[in-house]
Amino acid sequence: MAAGLTSLHFLITLYFIVKIPLMFAQDDQFIYNGFNPENLHLNGAAQIHPNGVLQLTNNSQEEEVGHAFYRLPLKFNTSSSGLTQALSFSTNFVFAIVPEIPSKGGHGIAFTIRPSWKFTNVAAGNYLGLLNPSNNGRSTNHLLAIELDTTKAQGPFDKDNNHVGIDVNSLKSNESATATYFSDQEGKNISVELVSGNPMHLWIDYNETEKLLNVTLAPAGITKPNRPLLSTRIDLSQYLLESMYVGFSAATGTVTSDQYILGWSFNKSGQAQSLDVSKLPQLPRQRKSKDRQGQIIMILIIAVVVMLILVTGTAYNSRRKKFEEILEDWEKEYGPQRLTYKNLYNATKGFSDKEFLGAGGFGKVYRGTLPFSNTQIAVKKVSHDSKQGMKEFVAEIISMGRLRHRNLVKLLGYCRRRGELLLVYDYMPNGSLDKFLYSNEKPNLNWIQRFRILKGVASGLLYLHEEWEQVVLHRDVKASNVLLDAELNGRLGDFGLARLYDHGTNPQTTHVVGTVGYLAPELTRTGRATTCTDVFSFGAFMLEVACGRRPIELQGLPEEVVLVDYIFLCCGKGAILDASDPRLEGNYVVEEMELVLKLGLFCSHLVPEARPSMRQVVQFLDGNAKLPELPNDKACFGTSTSNEASDFLLSFPSSFSIASAPSYSSNDSILRSGR
Numbered sequence: 001m002a003a004g005l006t007s008l009h010f011l012i013t014l015y016f017i018v019k020i021p022l023m024f025a026q027d028d029q030f031i032y033n034g035f036n037p038e039n040l041h042l043n044g045a046a047q048i049h050p051n052g053v054l055q056l057t058n059n060s061q062e063e064e065v066g067h068a069f070y071r072l073p074l075k076f077n078t079s080s081s082g083l084t085q086a087l088s089f090s091t092n093f094v095f096a097i098v099p100e101i102p103s104k105g106g107h108g109i110a111f112t113i114r115p116s117w118k119f120t121n122v123a124a125g126n127y128l129g130l131l132n133p134s135n136n137g138r139s140t141n142h143l144l145a146i147e148l149d150t151t152k153a154q155g156p157f158d159k160d161n162n163h164v165g166i167d168v169n170s171l172k173s174n175e176s177a178t179a180t181y182f183s184d185q186e187g188k189n190i191s192v193e194l195v196s197g198n199p200m201h202l203w204i205d206y207n208e209t210e211k212l213l214n215v216t217l218a219p220a221g222i223t224k225p226n227r228p229l230l231s232t233r234i235d236l237s238q239y240l241l242e243s244m245y246v247g248f249s250a251a252t253g254t255v256t257s258d259q260y261i262l263g264w265s266f267n268k269s270g271q272a273q274s275l276d277v278s279k280l281p282q283l284p285r286q287r288k289s290k291d292r293q294g295q296i297i298m299i300l301i302i303a304v305v306v307m308l309i310l311v312t313g314t315a316y317n318s319r320r321k322k323f324e325e326i327l328e329d330w331e332k333e334y335g336p337q338r339l340t341y342k343n344l345y346n347a348t349k350g351f352s353d354k355e356f357l358g359a360g361g362f363g364k365v366y367r368g369t370l371p372f373s374n375t376q377i378a379v380k381k382v383s384h385d386s387k388q389g390m391k392e393f394v395a396e397i398i399s400m401g402r403l404r405h406r407n408l409v410k411l412l413g414y415c416r417r418r419g420e421l422l423l424v425y426d427y428m429p430n431g432s433l434d435k436f437l438y439s440n441e442k443p444n445l446n447w448i449q450r451f452r453i454l455k456g457v458a459s460g461l462l463y464l465h466e467e468w469e470q471v472v473l474h475r476d477v478k479a480s481n482v483l484l485d486a487e488l489n490g491r492l493g494d495f496g497l498a499r500l501y502d503h504g505t506n507p508q509t510t511h512v513v514g515t516v517g518y519l520a521p522e523l524t525r526t527g528r529a530t531t532c533t534d535v536f537s538f539g540a541f542m543l544e545v546a547c548g549r550r551p552i553e554l555q556g557l558p559e560e561v562v563l564v565d566y567i568f569l570c571c572g573k574g575a576i577l578d579a580s581d582p583r584l585e586g587n588y589v590v591e592e593m594e595l596v597l598k599l600g601l602f603c604s605h606l607v608p609e610a611r612p613s614m615r616q617v618v619q620f621l622d623g624n625a626k627l628p629e630l631p632n633d634k635a636c637f638g639t640s641t642s643n644e645a646s647d648f649l650l651s652f653p654s655s656f657s658i659a660s661a662p663s664y665s666s667n668d669s670i671l672r673s674g675r
């Protein structure tokens, strides 16, 4: 046990011998590359860091003083005892002033020679912990201080906030100079900032014979410049006593700094050995300002990380949101028809403008290519805001996915998102019929193509009305809803979509879906779609294809605004073919053209029951039934009260069961006959 303690003691002793390079042979000469607490008297805030750095003040403490003095007094003014050169001394030390706020630190460090290492009643701030307002300037102070002053006191006290001064008994310097050093290489003075936080080297030399006090400053690491910053003639024998302490004093005020001494070399009997900066301990990691910087950097890093997390999170979220879809339990049975939004998104290159095919009545349509299968698709984005009726509608859509007819655009599947329904169809390379019809660029569709399209669409609509397991109403038959496949076959698209807007809605607020000019008058009145309203639309569509114009065209002669009226007008003149599309330049089969125009008129009958069924329409178009002749009487097509018109319509086959007299008037007959 005792042996253990002894060896521990030995180790501690060894530690101090090795760790702290403490080299002084005599009492009046020493060099400290870092400090040992045993070497110094510490006072106030002064402390020695484990690595040997002497810290005089702490920049988190305002109005604080710190002192560190060589533990033994030195003999200075010994002229009375006859010793020569006792007043001469040479010293240099490396210091660092790390301000609380960059470039704004306080108050400074003073190398000090004074009679005692003990202090009473000293002021901080401008007094640097050396004096106070009442004893400042007294000859009894016996004080020599070389101040490194980093604040400017009020009045003429200080020259600036970055100066080195020689103070005798007073903090008002005998002489001072703004901190610069003489560069031997460049041959000029170079400014330095005392509060830079970087270590700096100060040399102080006094020669008793010359009575010259030289103070030389340089950044640490630079050899002592040839020219001192201050060289002041002064007779220290007038001020110093025989026994004096040497050391450092420092203070903070309302502005603060960490003030350090890293190493100190002193010689009372010759030139002090200049400190080797490389042997000095490192400054502590700058606790406040640098720590503050560190904190700021840390905060920045954290902020960046947080932002990254947020951004990634947002990106992740928005990515998740981007592909978010709605899939409810009841849809599970529709699995195969259900397509993922991500697939559709990728297929359409993110619904890019390049893939935009057009905007229909129900939403925008985009072209896409399904991955893997390479199937060309058209994706229709239908916006819907309510969940109302969605289940039923999707059920219908799905069942419509089972509709198979060569003149219907095939529905491949669907996807649901919030506020959006996506319907996926076969892609029709030739686009919609209206693009061809209204293009003035040749070649336009010739009559053979047009007639085939009409027959095709008619059979598709017949399939919807009568040949499938349920009656499916299209509700929006028109040229822009007829798409052309690669062989220019007409295919009806968008069937049943209007149902989405019907389900569960209040009959009072029902808004009619369809397109003006194709809407049967009773539909606008009652809001109730039937196969008859589809037939009315188909009639308008037939006339559109034959005449190459829309059912209602506002520009043009007044009598030509409403296509049906115009055809009746031509018909009344016995020149129904005048209504044919001028783009055809007369290249059509006259019988077919007449058939289409007249059948179009029949389908446009104001009375639903007076219209032919789609089966009859197909029969007429196929030539399997003969269309009744239109009476060659102008009165038939005049006003809504025309008896001839009734007679004409009554002459139709019995299946055109007529409930009441029709009235083909102008706008009213098409747009609002509900008067």
Ligand SMILES: *[C@@H]1O[C@H](CO)[C@@H](O)[C@H](O)[C@H]1NC(C)=O
Pocket: 047, 055, 058, 059, 060, 061
């Ligand atoms: C400086 O002062 C602060 C506050 O009193 C204290 O937390 C810190 O430890 C001190 N720093 C040193 C090096 O003494």
Ligand SMILES: *[C@@H]1O[C@H](CO)[C@@H](O)[C@H](O)[C@H]1NC(C)=O
Pocket: 205, 206, 207, 212, 213, 214, 226, 227, 228, 231
């Ligand atoms: C002080 O500086 C002057 C000018 O450079 C020089 O002549 C003199 O020898 C120096 N004295 C001491 C003690 O270094």
